[in-house]
Amino acid sequence: MELSDRKKKILQAIIDDYIASAEPVGSSHILKNHDLGVSSATIRNEMASLEEAGYLEKPHTSAGRVPSYLGYRVYVDQLMNEYRLSIAEINQITHALGKKYIELRRAIDSISDIMSALTDYTAIYTTPSSSLVTISNIKLIAVEARSFVVVAVCHDGSVRNRTIRTAKAYEAEVLEKLSNYLSYRFAGCDVSEFTPEVLSAEKELIPVDGALIDSVFDFLSDIANEAETVDVVLNGTTNIFKHPEFNDIGRTKEFLNFLKKDNSKMIKSLLSATGDTTSVIIGNENPVLKDKDISLVVSNYSLGGSMKGKLAIIGPTRMDYAKVISTLDYLTACINDVMGNDKGDDQT
Amino acid sequence: MELSDRKKKILQAIIDDYIASAEPVGSSHILKNHDLGVSSATIRNEMASLEEAGYLEKPHTSAGRVPSYLGYRVYVDQLMNEYRLSIAEINQITHALGKKYIELRRAIDSISDIMSALTDYTAIYTTPSSSLVTISNIKLIAVEARSFVVVAVCHDGSVRNRTIRTAKAYEAEVLEKLSNYLSYRFAGCDVSEFTPEVLSAEKELIPVDGALIDSVFDFLSDIANEAETVDVVLNGTTNIFKHPEFNDIGRTKEFLNFLKKDNSKMIKSLLSATGDTTSVIIGNENPVLKDKDISLVVSNYSLGGSMKGKLAIIGPTRMDYAKVISTLDYLTACINDVMGNDKGDDQT
């Protein structure tokens, strides 16, 4: 059903007001705060019609109207005004992106932190991961007589390492020879190729002490398994208390339980189901959120080219979508600019 | 003031019951559930006396008694019965400690996770850190034509690394020579010695392209700064909802706000103020917790010898101290056994 211009205006007015106030919006409120040039009775008629069409709901007979999920959807897709970030907000972002980080993970963590601070909602991100991680170099570096570090350097610039203690001491020369052989043998291999079969076949070919090989191959097989591990991390959880819906303990419990660690698999799949552009998931639109009154705005970030992940904001359905979407878009654009080239690592 | 045996028994009974039920305990309750051989009137008299001595409090005239902070202190130090872990609990711990971890951080994280699951409270830990980190080896490993990884291996087996991309390409030989020199020069140095002064003096001495040196020294100076960074991590935050005190939204807000990121400095100092043995901080005993009705049980863990940190449980003052202390003690003993020697791995 196509909405008349007036209906659109009224719907937008109601949702704007409801997002701002968290109170059901009545016809006389709209009359007072918006210049529609019609009486409250007319607005009431339109509201009744919008309700029938499924865009609005009534908590009870004598309350105002509240947007339905469908209402929010129309609002997000067609009605809302664009939010422009203030100078102060832009400065805050610029400043935070200027910092140096030992690890990329720290960078994205601190970005999600800003995100939650700017929006007053909770930020979620998935830890960056590469779809393809190929080995560039493997080195065994002696630490002490009976311990060494094995370092696997990948083409995307990421590094994995483990300290290994051994029963007997190995000559530096042995370690170096093994380093050279492994680097030669596995250069260009994707880590996913480190299957038990490949490794045990390989082991036969190397004329070095079995225990040494085993410990190194254990490590390789572990990084193969870990390659797929993506964590979900939260920031600004307590921001929820800034919103009146979370003065209700039941609501708060439900929200926090949804976010808890045990549930990260579900959240991961929720995030990864979104496409390449910023997308909005409103309340019941995803069965996982059924009756939870939770919405998400999800976008994609990428660090140093090949490391990618999702950065999202989660909050009540009554969310300031305009602000969240703009901020998220701006921020991820910045990340991709700043981190994409001069920082971190990349293959050219 | 020394308490009579009977007073001790009554105090213990009250606190035991209160911990179990979360309801103020009345004299007739004690009469019913404990075999003290005296009437409720006598118990009432004793309770009045315990209250006067500061071990008990009354929420209001016609309610039962509730332990004061002082009461809990006496209970923890003298009165409570030891809690014995069940076979199931021990199995759970053993099983979790048997897993393999690419990183030590993962290990302690998963341990704190178990801890929170076993106790139904929130677990806190500080990330492991070494008081002294001395360099064993520094290696520059080429990734591609114009990028390399610099890896700093330390004597405690920890490794730090960074990928560096350069304007021009360097020969593998140059990188190797520089590796050798840096390893030779800095072997045995504590990372804290990487001050701007030392590094810039050193730079003069090395006959290699300045940009190359700069990028490597930047890294070294960053790890010097990061050496002191200890994070505070939480697990099982939502466990609080299992306890009736957190049916109150105000209480819940206060608790979660206390735990939030911005406050980690305070928590860190709270944890680090404890000694080498497991210690209990009850409510107001620490000014930081003033009127927050929060208690902590804090213990020390160590991974692979030199990496140490704090592992703690935080919850309402009405906490099952006996269970928490036993579980924490058992768990940290296990960590120190299992992780102390044969495992040792780390990653940036």
Place this chain on the structure above:
DNA sequence: TTTAGCACTCCAAAGGTTCGAGTGCTAAAG
């Protein structure tokens, strides 16, 4: 010193009342 008995206290829960914001409907006006 202990205990039965009793008056007293005070909260929690349940029920009742009031108030007002908001609605839908009707009938008249545009």
Place this chain on the structure above:
DNA sequence: CTTTAGCACTCGAACCTTTGGAGTGCTAAA
């Protein structure tokens, strides 16, 4: 046909009152 003023009606939020019971402290007797 659309808009609007007018009005009766609805229903929850906020406030008060009542009631019941758990628990106390005190007193006087054992």
